[in-house]
Amino acid sequence: SASYPAGGIDAPVWTAGCPIVCGVGRQRLKVWDSKTAELLHTYAGHRGAINAVAWSPGGELLASASWDKTIRLWESASGTLRATLTEHQAPVFCVAWSPDGKLLVTGWTAAGTLSMVDVATGRPTRVPPEILKEELGGPAKNPRGVDAVRFTPDGRHFYGGGQRTGGLFFYNSADGKQAGGLSFEHFACGALTADLSQMVWGTDDPGSDG
Numbered sequence: 001s002a003s004y005p006a007g008g009i010d011a012p013v014w015t016a017g018c019p020i021v022c023g024v025g026r027q028r029l030k031v032w033d034s035k036t037a038e039l040l041h042t043y044a045g046h047r048g049a050i051n052a053v054a055w056s057p058g059g060e061l062l063a064s065a066s067w068d069k070t071i072r073l074w075e076s077a078s079g080t081l082r083a084t085l086t087e088h089q090a091p092v093f094c095v096a097w098s099p100d101g102k103l104l105v106t107g108w109t110a111a112g113t114l115s116m117v118d119v120a121t122g123r124p125t126r127v128p129p130e131i132l133k134e135e136l137g138g139p140a141k142n143p144r145g146v147d148a149v150r151f152t153p154d155g156r157h158f159y160g161g162g163q164r165t166g167g168l169f170f171y172n173s174a175d176g177k178q179a180g181g182l183s184f185e186h187f188a189c190g191a192l193t194a195d196l197s198q199m200v201w202g203t204d205d206p207g208s209d210g
Contacts, residue, residue: 041079065092
C-alpha cells in the first residue's frame, strides 16, 4: 500500500480522480500521487499564505488562491506555472471552477466580495459595471465576508457563504445578478441543487440541530 514520508503531508486536500495537494496555509504546495504516494510536483511562487486550492474539471490545472492577492494556475502534467491572475485588489480566500473550466468564481476581501474571472484572459467577466456599482455594491457582495464558493452542477449559478456571511447567497453566472439568498445564524457550509430548489447546509453551532 502507498505510504507517505513522515512529516511530508500537511493540510491535505483530496479531490476524486486528482492528486492530493498539501500546503494550504503555507506559501508552497506539494502534489502527491494518491495511489503511489509519489511526490509529483512542488508549486512555489506565492508571496503570501495559500488560502484555498481547486482542481479544474478535467484535472489539467490547479488554481491556488493566496493572501498575496493573486490566483495562480499550475499545470498538472508538467508542474509549471501557467498563469498568475493579478486583478484582485485584496487577499483571495476561496476559489472554484465552472463545470466547463472557462470561469473561476473567487471570494476575496474581508467584506466578502465575489468575482467571476475569465480563465483565458485573467480578467473579471460577465458582470456589467452598472450591476457592480448600483445593485451589488461590488462584483457580488456579501456583507460580512465569504469563506467558500461553488458553481451549481449545470454552471448556471454560483454561490458563496461562510461563517461571517450568516447565510448562503447565489447569483446568475450569465450576468452576475443576485438570484437569491438564505440567512442562517452560525452558517458554516452549504450546497445547492442545480435548480436552486434544495439545499444542504452545516452549522458551527454545537447546540444546533442543523
